Amino acid sequence: MKALHDHAQSREEMAPEPSADAPVSLPPIRVRTGAGEVAGFLRETGGARNGDFVPLTFPFRWLALPAIRGLILQLIGGDGFLPVHEAQSFAYERELRVEADYVLSVEARRTAKPPRLTLKIAVSTGQGEICAQLETVLRIVPLNLEPAS
Amino acid sequence: MEPAPPDWPRAGDEIRARSFGPFAREALARYAAVSGDDNPLHLDPNAARAAGLAGPPVHGMLMLSCFEPLIMGWRRDLFIARLSGKFLRPVLTGEGIRVSGRVMRRRDVPRPELTLRLIARAQNNDLAILGEATVLYKIPRPL
Numbered sequence: 001m002k003a004l005h006d007h008a009q010s011r012e013e014m015a016p017e018p019s020a021d022a023p024v025s026l027p028p029i030r031v032r033t034g035a036g037e038v039a040g041f042l043r044e045t046g047g048a049r050n051g052d053f054v055p056l057t058f059p060f061r062w063l064a065l066p067a068i069r070g071l072i073l074q075l076i077g078g079d080g081f082l083p084v085h086e087a088q089s090f091a092y093e094r095e096l097r098v099e100a101d102y103v104l105s106v107e108a109r110r111t112a113k114p115p116r117l118t119l120k121i122a123v124s125t126g127q128g129e130i131c132a133q134l135e136t137v138l139r140i141v142p143l144n145l146e147p148a149s
Numbered sequence: 150m151e152p153a154p155p156d157w158p159r160a161g162d163e164i165r166a167r168s169f170g171p172f173a174r175e176a177l178a179r180y181a182a183v184s185g186d187d188n189p190l191h192l193d194p195n196a197a198r199a200a201g202l203a204g205p206p207v208h209g210m211l212m213l214s215c216f217e218p219l220i221m222g223w224r225r226d227l228f229i230a231r232l233s234g235k236f237l238r239p240v241l242t243g244e245g246i247r248v249s250g251r252v253m254r255r256r257d258v259p260r261p262e263l264t265l266r267l268i269a270r271a272q273n274n275d276l277a278i279l280g281e282a283t284v285l286y287k288i289p290r291p292l
Binding site for chain 1 (some may be wrong): 169170176179182184185186187189196199201208209210211213214215217220228229230231233234235236
């Protein structure tokens with residue numbers, strides 16, 4: 001079970017050098033907590049309550065939006081590397097509502113040693129009130145693409 | 150400001166452990182679909198092997214998500230203001246986890262608040278996630 005960690009640690013120097021450790025920001029992204037998406041997420045995450053609330057970890061799915069995914073792929077350094085989730089946090093000022101519109105502010109920072117990508121996302125109402133903030137820490141793991149012997 | 154209810158937990162109180170999973174390959178594919186996390190590490194045995202694992206690991210976020218039903222199944226009069234977790238050991242496809250919690254700190258002012266230590270263990274008792282939550286008292290919604 002320790003293999004991933006030891007493997008990654010020993011090969012950290014192989015991760016690509018970033019161009020800079022300066023944070024990169026995206027333009028604001030509009031999102032919506034669609035009832036169907038919320039219900040599907042609840043169904044697969046052991047949610048026992050009824051479906052009129054947004055699960056706490058639901059905003060994580062917005063990392064898959066094309067703009068954010070593209071930024072992640074760009075910063076991790078190409079096909080020879082995989083992001084491995086190392087830590088995650090959510091901080092809520094208020095619960096998100098189902099079928100509501102929000103705006104995401106996204107900032108990413110790539111560090112070289114250790115090779116990690118940290119994303120900070122703020123979820124705000126259209127009026128600019130922050131509802132939640134999440135932080136995602138990804139370790140960048142070089143893949144061993146040689147065929148297994 | 151609502152005062153703490155008479156049965157408000159104390160430091161040291163335990164949250165009864167709950168089991169989730171086992172997480173079969175199909176469950177990971179469904180989670181990938183609803184979460185958008187289709188990282189091949191979790192879905193493709195070859196990608197997992199290339200990353201040094203014996204098989205695809207369960208999504209860390211799928212396991213972290215289990216803390217919300219754990220906490221809200223314990224008490225309904227809570228607002229989870231903060232949840233964080235470190236993913237320490239991978240849990241492989243086909244395995245389940247056991248999640249539990251303990252009250253580490255209680256504050257009554259300026260409003261009732263608890264700090265919870267959260268743990269997810271793999272079937273072999275490895276510590277998979279070490280987490281923490283801050284929960285605030287709120288009047289529960291009607292069922």
